[in-house]
Amino acid sequence: MAKSTVGSTPKLNLLDDIGMILFRGDLKSKTLQNAIVEATGVKVPVRGKISTEDKTSIAWMSPDELLLILPLERVGELIEDLNHKMGKEDTLIWDISDLRSVFEIEGNFIREVLAKNTPIDLNRDKMRKGTFRRTRFGQIAVAFWFESETKWFMICRRSEAEYAQQLFEVSSKPGEIPSVF
Amino acid sequence: MLKLVCPYCGIEADETELVSGGEAHLKREGPDSTDDDFEGYLFLRENPKGVILERWRHAMGCGKWFHVARCTVTQEVFGTYPAQTFKPPPRIMEEIKSRRTGQENGLNSDKAEKFS
Ligand SMILES: [Zn+2]
Numbered sequence: 085m086a087k088s089t090v091g092s093t094p095k096l097n098l099l100d101d102i103g104m105i106l107f108r109g110d111l112k113s114k115t116l117q118n119a120i121v122e123a124t125g126v127k128v129p130v131r132g133k134i135s136t137e138d139k140t141s142i143a144w145m146s147p148d149e150l151l152l153i154l155p156l157e158r159v160g161e162l163i164e165d166l167n168h169k170m171g172k173e174d175t176l177i178w179d180i181s182d183l184r185s186v187f188e189i190e191g192n193f194i195r196e197v198l199a200k201n202t203p204i205d206l207n208r209d210k211m212r213k214g215t216f217r218r219t220r221f222g223q224i225a226v227a228f229w230f231e232s233e234t235k236w237f238m239i240c241r242r243s244e245a246e247y248a249q250q251l252f253e254v255s256s257k258p259g260e261i262p263s264v265f
Numbered sequence: 266m267l268k269l270v271c272p273y274c275g276i277e278a279d280e281t282e283l284v285s286g287g288e289a290h291l292k293r294e295g296p297d298s299t300d301d302d303f304e305g306y307l308f309l310r311e312n313p314k315g316v317i318l319e320r321w322r323h324a325m326g327c328g329k330w331f332h333v334a335r336c337t338v339t340q341e342v343f344g345t346y347p348a349q350t351f352k353p354p355p356r357i358m359e360e361i362k363s364r365r366t367g368q369e370n371g372l373n374s375d376k377a378e379k380f381s
Binding site: 131145220 | 276278279281328
């Protein structure tokens with residue numbers, strides 16, 4: 085018997101104190117792995133995953149790209165530290181905090197709302213804790229991950245954040261969420 | 266709905282997360298080429314009823330280009346492979362061969378020779 089979703093609308097909040105660093109390089113390199121762990125305290129995630137320690141997360145974006153997500157005030161210092169630790173190795177370390185937006189989604193039935201707008205398999209055994217899934221949300225490129233069933237995160241281009249917000253709101257109207265997962 | 270496994274991400278991506286890039290393994294003709302070769306490079310494409318090797322981009326994902334072997338008639342996918350290659354890897358050719366014995370449905374004879 086499906087649970088009633090009435091009165092359980094999940095909410096989307098833009099996090100404005102979040103910093104993001106794009107990190108491109110040879111992810112298999114020992115120098116890179118050591119530099120990241122020493123500078124952030126977080127291990128380099130394996131393919132398709134995100135690893136988190138305290139307030140810092142590192143997401144696997146592609147075979148040569150990571151995304152570091154951390155409190156905004158620590159970005160400048162960390163970039164300097166990483167550049168120093170990488171030495172002469174070929175890397176691109178770039179502050180993209182203004183380029184993308186991170187949303188926090190809180191509440192029940194988050195999988196249901198996302199499933200209306202994305203083609204990925206959101207079943208609990210496929211979309212698990214630690215999974216970092218790049219896909220689309222409506223017509224825009226996004227990535228999803230979650231901390232718990234009732235606390236998810238979505239990242240998108242800042243220029244498309246308004247679209248993401250409106251699409252989420254329209255898809256999570258009270259009484260219009262089916263109970264599926 | 267076409268679903269392809271991105272060889273970089275290892276995930277099954279839906280057609281709407283991908284962008285098609287047309288025929289794979291084209292030889293790029295430069296300023297020294299003949300007009301005919303250049304025309305072929307720019308405009309002439311295979312349009313087989315059967316097996317095709319194509320380029321696809323994981324646009325709503327890692328953003329990388331990769332290659333796909335699929336059948337335009339049945340939509341079956343023989344496999345995907347990274348773009349850093351001039352020809353399909355042996356496992357892909359074997360997969361095609363094992364499922365397509367007649368030349369009519371496999372890669373056309375020029376291509377089969379080129380990639381064998
Ligand atoms: Zn990919």
